[in-house]
Each structure stands twice: as structure tokens, then as C-alpha cells.
Amino acid sequence: MTRIEFWQGNIACAEGALAAGCTFFGGYPITPSTEVAEHMAAKLPKRGGAFIQMEDEIAGIASIIGASWTGARAMTATSGPGFSLMMENIGFAIMTETPCVVVNVQRGGPSTGQPTMSAQGDMLQVRFGSHGDIAIIALCPATVQEMFELTVKAFNLADKYRVPVFLMADETIGHMREKIIVPDTVERVERKPFVAGTPAFRVTDPDNIPGFPAFGTGQHVHVTGLTHDERGYPCATNPNLHMALVKRLVDKIENARDEMADYDVINPDAGQVFVAYGAPVRTVMQVMHDKKDTNIGFLRIRTVWPFPEKALAEFKNAKRFIIPEMNLGQISREIERHVCVPVRSIPKLGGELHTPEELVAVLEEKA
Amino acid sequence: MRNEIRFSGFGGQGIILSAVILGRAAVMYDNKFAVQTQVYGPEARGGASMSQVVIDDDQILYPKVAVPDIYVIMSQEGFEKYGASAQVSAVMLIDSTLVHSRPKCRCIEIPATGQAKASLKVIVANIVMLGALVAATHVVSEESLKKAILDSVPKGTEDLNLKAMQLGLELGKQS
Numbered sequence: 001m002t003r004i005e006f007w008q009g010n011i012a013c014a015e016g017a018l019a020a021g022c023t024f025f026g027g028y029p030i031t032p033s034t035e036v037a038e039h040m041a042a043k044l045p046k047r048g049g050a051f052i053q054m055e056d057e058i059a060g061i062a063s064i065i066g067a068s069w070t071g072a073r074a075m076t077a078t079s080g081p082g083f084s085l086m087m088e089n090i091g092f093a094i095m096t097e098t099p100c101v102v103v104n105v106q107r108g109g110p111s112t113g114q115p116t117m118s119a120q121g122d123m124l125q126v127r128f129g130s131h132g133d134i135a136i137i138a139l140c141p142a143t144v145q146e147m148f149e150l151t152v153k154a155f156n157l158a159d160k161y162r163v164p165v166f167l168m169a170d171e172t173i174g175h176m177r178e179k180i181i182v183p184d185t186v187e188r189v190e191r192k193p194f195v196a197g198t199p200a201f202r203v204t205d206p207d208n209i210p211g212f213p214a215f216g217t218g219q220h221v222h223v224t225g226l227t228h229d230e231r232g233y234p235c236a237t238n239p240n241l242h243m244a245l246v247k248r249l250v251d252k253i254e255n256a257r258d259e260m261a262d263y264d265v266i267n268p269d270a271g272q273v274f275v276a277y278g279a280p281v282r283t284v285m286q287v288m289h290d291k292k293d294t295n296i297g298f299l300r301i302r303t304v305w306p307f308p309e310k311a312l313a314e315f316k317n318a319k320r321f322i323i324p325e326m327n328l329g330q331i332s333r334e335i336e337r338h339v340c341v342p343v344r345s346i347p348k349l350g351g352e353l354h355t356p357e358e359l360v361a362v363l364e365e366k367a
Numbered sequence: 368m369r370n371e372i373r374f375s376g377f378g379g380q381g382i383i384l385s386a387v388i389l390g391r392a393a394v395m396y397d398n399k400f401a402v403q404t405q406v407y408g409p410e411a412r413g414g415a416s417m418s419q420v421v422i423d424d425d426q427i428l429y430p431k432v433a434v435p436d437i438y439v440i441m442s443q444e445g446f447e448k449y450g451a452s453a454q455v456s457a458v459m460l461i462d463s464t465l466v467h468s469r470p471k472c473r474c475i476e477i478p479a480t481g482q483a484k485a486s487l488k489v490i491v492a493n494i495v496m497l498g499a500l501v502a503a504t505h506v507v508s509e510e511s512l513k514k515a516i517l518d519s520v521p522k523g524t525e526d527l528n529l530k531a532m533q534l535g536l537e538l539g540k541q542s
Contacts, residue, residue, distance in 0.1 A: 006387075006394040006401065032407065116407035176430055177387060177403040179394045286429035356429055 001184045009147040009174040010035035010077075013103055013167065014043070016151030017075050019186045022101070023049035026063030027076035028056050031115040032171040033105035036077035057082035061089040064100045068093075069223065071191075071214035073155050077103035081112055083122055084129075090164055091130035092225045094249060097201070097210065099158035099191060101151070103167040105174040106326075108351050117351020118171035120278055120326040126166050127305050133246050135253035137260060138166040138305035142281035144178045150302060156189035157260065161252055162209055168304065170326060172279035172353050194219065199230040208252035254306055261308035263301045270297030271319045272363060275312075275335060277301040280324040283354045287363070290356065296363065304331065309338045320344055322362055324354045369423045370506050371432040375449035376441030376462070378416045381493035385439065386418035388497060388515045389507060393422045395518070396511030402430040415448045422506055437504055439496050440466055441479070460500055460539075462492065475503050475542045482534060491531035494520075498535020503542060 007015070014036045017025075025040040041051045050067075054060045057078050064074035078086065083104050093100055108114030109121045122129075126138050137157050139150040151167055158165040194200075194211035200221045203210045213219035222232035227242045229235045236242070266288065272295065274284045281300050288298055297315050301308060312321070312335065322344045323332040329345035336343045346362055348354050372389065376382045383405050390401035405418035419432040438459040440450040446466050453459055457472040464481035479495035487495075494516060501512045513532060520528045 004395060006391045006403075171407075172430070175404065175407065177390055177401075178427065178430070179400055282428055282430050289428055353429075353431055355431075355433065 014039035016148035024067035027060035097162035140277035257306035273297035375445030392515035494531035499539030502539025
């Protein structure tokens with residue numbers, strides 16, 4: 001069964017989290033993500049969950065890491081300035097293989113920038129912002145429906161891969177209200193079960209993912225951000241151990257990139273190909289609808305990290321890739337790494353979504 | 368058929384709520400698609416507030432309003448900031464109690480604040496305007512508007528709001 005609602009994107013995100021079984025939210029409200037926290041604060045206690053407004057975003061992500069180790073599905077939501085504060089503990093969650101969901105409803109940066117305006121300026125920060133060699137998963141919704149669905153998916157990916165998963169939304173989608181079809185139930189992927197009595201971080205499967213020994217289940221688990229052996233004990237001077245650990249943490253994500261890839265290919269024989277994620281998807285779809293031209297292709301990406309590079313190869317006749325982003329071309333650079341034809345970035349700052357006219361002007365420019 | 372509706376007035380009149388109710392009526396009860404957006408700047412508190420709704424029979428791709436074809440303007444500052452540039456082919460409903468300017472396009476004068484104050488409560492002037500909007504433009508059905516209003520207003524105020532809607536429908540039909 002399903003029902004129709006007229007929801008704001010941020011509410012759809014919170015409802016997606018509740019549907020996914022999230023029982024803990026810790027965070028610090030910040031525009032334009034505040035409605036996620038407000039809605040979780042209103043709903044979670046009535047469902048036996050917990051909501052804590054922490055003193056800042058550093059504590060916010062710390063609280064969800066702790067909650068996750070009890071076995072709970074835990075989430076925080078923020079925007080640029082809070083996201084910057086979270087970087088260190090994001091690395092801690094990666095190193096300790098702690099499943100958690102971080103929502104970033106992006107606004108104009110740097111610094112406090114444009115609190116009420118839309119942007120996609122944190123797309124490289126999410127991938128590379130925390131120090132050391134890391135791999136994460138980042139999803140970008142382009143509809144209120146996807147705010148719900150990708151939040152559910154984020155929890156499943158976090159639990160499956162034991163990694164922080166980021167819902168990289170933007171103010172445009174977070175704040176707009178539109179029609180959404182809400183399912184009664186959603187798919188749930190559980191954490192890999194732990195074999196009692198074995199070392200806490202022992203990996204036996206080719207997927208590089210260890211079983212999860214939740215606190216309170218009788219295991220003695222040591223959790224540290226220091227380089228650790230399979231028991232979880234610090235061992236920070238053994239070069240081979242460090243290499244093997246970091247390689248495994250990166251490989252468990254990067255090797256599964258095809259499995260996680262989530263994109264649509266429209267008009268694969270086209271010569272001019274748009275690539276978009278998040279709010280600019282809406283403008284590209286409008287242009288595709290208005291032009292009805294099979295020589296215009298579109299790669300619509302939902303899983304931006306790990307980047308689905310194979311999707312680009314599906315456009316075999318592509319002469320040019322056109323990338324509208326609400327930043328100065330962050331994902332354009334990633335695309336340039338993978339293709340041999342020109343990449344035309346359409347950067348836009350200031351907080352407003354690209355208009356259809358702006359994209360059409362680029363389509364019509366002489367090569 | 369795509370309609371782009373812009374609401375403007377001052378913070379506290381229920382401009383944003385009006386847009387949410389209209390979008391809700393279209394989506395929940397008229398089986399249409401709608402997208403509602405709003406200006407979130409600090410000027411929305413006390414100053415000119417603005418919210419827009421796109422209503423379409425088909426799925427809405429580009430969610431923003433480019434050129435509104437319908438305006439609901441409830442303050443002079445709102446007119447100057449968000450209404451004065453209306454294209455000639457647009458329709459503008461104006462709260463004639465509060466707005467003294469007139470646009471170049473077709474203008475429907477609704478004394479919403481004055482009449483609400485006289486016979487109901489000034490707080491429901493926005494619902495009077497919604498009723499008038501629906502009577503004049505039929506962007507959603509009257510029945511859908513009624514249901515969306517009942518979904519959205521505080522408990523205990525249903526009668527007051529339905530009277531306001533009815534007043535608006537009558538004023539809109541007379542115009």
C-alpha cells in the first residue's frame with residue numbers, strides 16, 4: 001500500500017529515516033536542514049527513539065557514532081558550516097567502520113556564506129574532506145520522492161558496508177514541497193552478523209566487511225581511530241598492518257562501486273550529453289522534455305560517490321559532456337578524468353537553480 | 368496545463384500557508400502535480416514575504432516559477448517587490464484594503480482584510496484571498512480547496528476558516 005502526500009524535501013528525508021527504522025538523531029540545527037531535526041524531534045520520542053540537540057555538530061556526529069555502536073540506526077543532519085566541523089569524526093566513523101547517515105542540505109559557502117540559498121559546493125569535501133585515504137558513499141536526491149527513498153537507501157548502504165553514508169541534498173530540494181508517494185514499508189538490509197568469540201574486526205569474506213559486534217551483546221570490543229589489528233587494539237607503527245587496514249577500508253567501498261551505482265541513461269546514442277545530480281537534474285529534465293531531441297543525452301546520477309564512471313562509457317557517440325552544477329565544476333573534474341571528449345562545465349553560484357534557457361544556450365553554442 | 372501562481376504580502380499574513388494549502392489541494396484532492404517554493408531570506412519576517420506554486424496536470428520538471436500567470440498580492444511592499452513586474456497577460460488578485468497600486472494586467476480587487484476584519488477575524492484574510500483566487504481562476508476545485516484548508520488550519524478554527532473561504536468565493540465570483 002502507498003499513500004500520497006504533499007511534503008517538503010526535508011520532511012520526506014526525516015520520514016524516510018523513520019521508515020528505515022532510525023531510532024536516534026543527534027545534531028545541531030542549521031539552515032537549510034533544520035526541518036529534518038525538527039521533524040525527528042517531534043516524532044522520535046513518540047516511537048521509543050531518542051533525539052538529542054547537542055552543543056555543536058562535532059558532538060552531533062559523535063553522538064550518532066556512539067548510538068550506532070549500540071546497534072541503532074542513527075542519523076544527523078546539517079549544512080556546510082556544520083559539515084566542516086564534522087570532518088574529523090567522519091574519519092573516525094570510517095576508521096572504526098561505524099554505520100551512520102549524515103544528511104547535508106547544501107547551502108552557499110565558503111564559511112557561513114548563504115544560509116537560505118541553494119548550492120552543491122560540498123561535493124568534493126564529502127569525498128576528500130576528512131584526512132587520510134578514505135572512501136565513502138554519497139547520494140544526491142533530485143525530487144522530494146528521492147529525499148525519502150535515498151534516505152532509506154543510505155541506511156541500508158551504511159549498515160551493509162559499515163561506513164558513513166551521506167545524503168548530499170541541496171536547499172532547492174530540501175525546502176520545496178511536492179507530491180510524494182509514500183510506501184507503507186521499505187526494504188531493510190541488516191548489518192552482517194558477528195560470530196561470537198572471534199576478534200571484533202576479523203574479516204573472512206571477500207567483501208572486506210567484518211561482522212558487527214554491537215555493544216551490549218556480550219562481546220569485548222575495543223573501538224579506536226588509531227590503526228588497529230583485527231582485535232581492534234591499537235598497533236600504529238606496523239607499516240604492513242596500516243597498509244592492509246586502509247586498503248581494506250577503501251576497497252570495501254571502491255570494489256563495490258558497480259553494485260552501488262544508481263543512475264539513468266537517457267538517449268545513449270546522443271552527441272551532446274548532460275550529466276547532473278541533485279537539483280540541476282530538474283532543469284535538464286525540462287530541457288529534455290521541451291527539446292525532444294534524441295541527439296541530447298542525459299546521465300542522471302543518484303550515487304555520486306563512488307562515482308559511476310562506467311555510466312559515461314554508455315554514451316558511445318558522445319562528442320561533449322555538459323555538466324550543470326551549483327558549484328564551480330566539482331564533479332566536472334571527476335568526469336574529465338574518465339572521458340576523452342571535451343567536458344563543458346556550467347558552473348553556477350549565487351543560490352539559484354540553472355534555468356532551462358541557460359542550458360539551452362550552452363547546447364546551441366558553437367563547438 | 369501549467370499554472371504558475373505567486374503569493375506575496377507581509378510576514379504574518381499567512382502567505383506561505385496560502386501557497387502550501389493551494390499546492391496541497393492540487394496534489395491531494397485534484398490528482399494534479401504541484402511544487403511549492405518560498406523565499407527563505409530574513410526579510411520574510413515582517414518584510415515582504417513571497418511563495419510560489421506551480422500546478423500542472425503532468426509531472427513538474429523545472430520546479431521554479433519563471434513568469435507567474437497568477438498573482439495574489441496582499442501588501443503594498445509585496446506589490447512593489449513581487450507584483451509590479453507582472454506581464455500584461457497575467458491575472459492579479461489584490462487585497463484592495465492594503466494595496467493601493469494597480470498592475471498593468473487584469474486586476475481583481477478583493478477587500479479581503481477589510482471584510483475579514485468586519486465580519487470574521489483579520490487573521491483569515493489570506494483564506495478569503497484563496498477563496499477568491501479559486502472562484503476567479505479555478506486553478507483547483509472548490510471542494511479540494513476546502514479539504515486542504517481543513518487539513519492545514521489549527522483545530523477549533525475550522526468554521527472560521529470555512530466562512531472565510533466562502534466569503535472569498537463570493538467576492539471572487541462577483542468580480
